[in-house]
Amino acid sequence: MTEALLSVRDxxxxxHTDQGVAKAVDGVSFDVHPGETLGIVGESGCGKTVTSLSILQLLPQPPAKIEAGSSIRFAGDELVGIGEKRMRALRGNEIAMIFQEPMSSLNPVYTIGDQIGEALRLHRRMDRKAARAEAIRLLAEVGIPEPDRRVDEYPHQLSGGMRQRVMIAMSLSCEPKLLIADEPTTALDVTIQAQILELLAALRVKHSMAVLLITHDLGVVAEVCDRVVVMYAGQVVETGTVFEIFSDPRHPYTRGLLDSLPSVDDPGQRLVSIPGTVPNPTGWPAGCRFRDRCARAGEGCEAPQELVALAGEGRAARCWRAES
Ligand SMILES: Nc1ncnc2c1ncn2[C@@H]1O[C@H](COP(=O)(O)OP(=O)(O)OP(=O)(O)O)[C@@H](O)[C@H]1O
Ligand SMILES: [Mg+2]
Incomplete structure (x- = not known):
């Protein structure tokens, strides 16, 4: 396999809060290879967003602290402790990001063209005229109709799906090597969601960028990802290719997520959701962190669980019964 573009280790x-130490991300490791789409999936509160904000170094510090021994390598550089100035040069340049609610990342008082243009002037040193032309071209590329008119509109004049397209256009403006997309389609209705995922998949190939896609929805993962990292309670509980995860899930949590997907064959069928909720990160349960919610829990689950390597490249599950 090629050398990883992004390598997250431990x-x-x-x-660090008055209520105690919330171990939101607690020993997570994974790689993203050039040009691939890696999905990070898990329920609310598992630590997906804190993982992505750690990569981007956009956490509130304090109370957040990336603990000693953690490593995030991107294209050969260690990002932990890199300093804001060098990080700012990487952010929006080599690593771009899009979030769930595009409105919160767009400035309501500037036109779409001004905002994309600013990124182009800053990162690609274009003059005003060239930046406007490039902004129109980018809007067309992300499928916005009448881009030469839309370029002069304000964010509130666009629909949610269109706003997300604008965010994608902005993130593409400096040809990033890695795009981090945190729940990019969660706020959109199903048809628009499918269109945005299709767009991301096409752009990834065209621009040969890697995508780190964060979602709570395995259905989204199935549509666009190559490999999957399943997170639970601040840890990676299973990794594998999309095919492996869907055809042969080894962690009971992954099985639970799959069982709660609507069935294509029988859409009317009642969904089975995993009982209980994700525990609080200030006090993860001792032993297997999924034990209280696991139908198979029993003897052997009181011990903290290690990731067990399984047959298949990079395939692993955090369950002592993973091989059976
Ligand atoms: N500023 C903060 N102070 C204290 N705890 C925080 C802070 N931000 C996040 N956390 C904690 O970190 C944990 C993980 O949060 P995170 O946002 O990464 O979850 P997530 O997997 O992205 O969930 P969702 O699907 O809801 O977006 C949560 O339990 C949350 O309470
Ligand atoms: Mg999140």
Whole structure:
């Protein structure tokens, strides 16, 4: 396999609060290879966003602290402790990001063209005229109709799906090597969601960028990802290719997520959701962190669980029964 573009090793991002230490991300490791789409999936509160904000070094510090021993390597550089100035040069340049709610990342008082243009002037040193022409071209590329008119509109004049397209156009403006997309389609209705995912998949190939896609929805993962990292309670609990995860899930949590997907064959069928909720990160349960919610829990689950390597490249599950 090619050398990883992004290599996260034993990442621990903890919040030091008055209520205690919230170990939101607690020993996470994974790689993203050039040009691939890696999905990070898990329920609310598993630490997906804190992982992505750690990569981008956009956490509130304090109370957040990336603990000693954590490593995030991007294209050969160590990002932990890199300093804001060098990080700012990487952010929006080599690593771009899009979030769930595009409105919160767009400035309501500037036109779309001004905002994309600013990124182009800053990162690609274009003059005003060239930046406007390039902004129109980018809007067309992300499928915005009448881009030469839309370029002069304000964010509130666009629909949610269109705003997300604008965010994608902005993130493409400096040809990033890695795009981090945190729940990019969660706020959109199903048809628009499918269109945005299709767009991301096409752009990834065209621009040969890697995508780190964060979602709570395995359906989204199935559509666009090559490999999957399943997170639970601040840890990686299973990794594999999309095919392996869907055809042969080894961690009971992954099985639970799959069982709660609507069935294509029988859409009317009642969904089975995993009982209980993700525990609080200030006090992860001792032993297997999924034990309280696991139908198969029993003897052997009181011990903290290690990732067990399984047959298949990079395939692993954090369950002592993973091989059976
Ligand atoms: N500023 C903060 N201070 C204290 N704890 C925080 C802070 N931000 C996040 N956390 C904690 O970190 C944990 C992980 O949060 P995170 O946002 O990464 O979850 P997530 O997997 O992205 O969930 P969602 O699907 O809801 O977006 C949460 O339990 C949350 O309480
Ligand atoms: Mg999140």
């Amino acid at each position: 990442l621990r991002t903890w919040f």
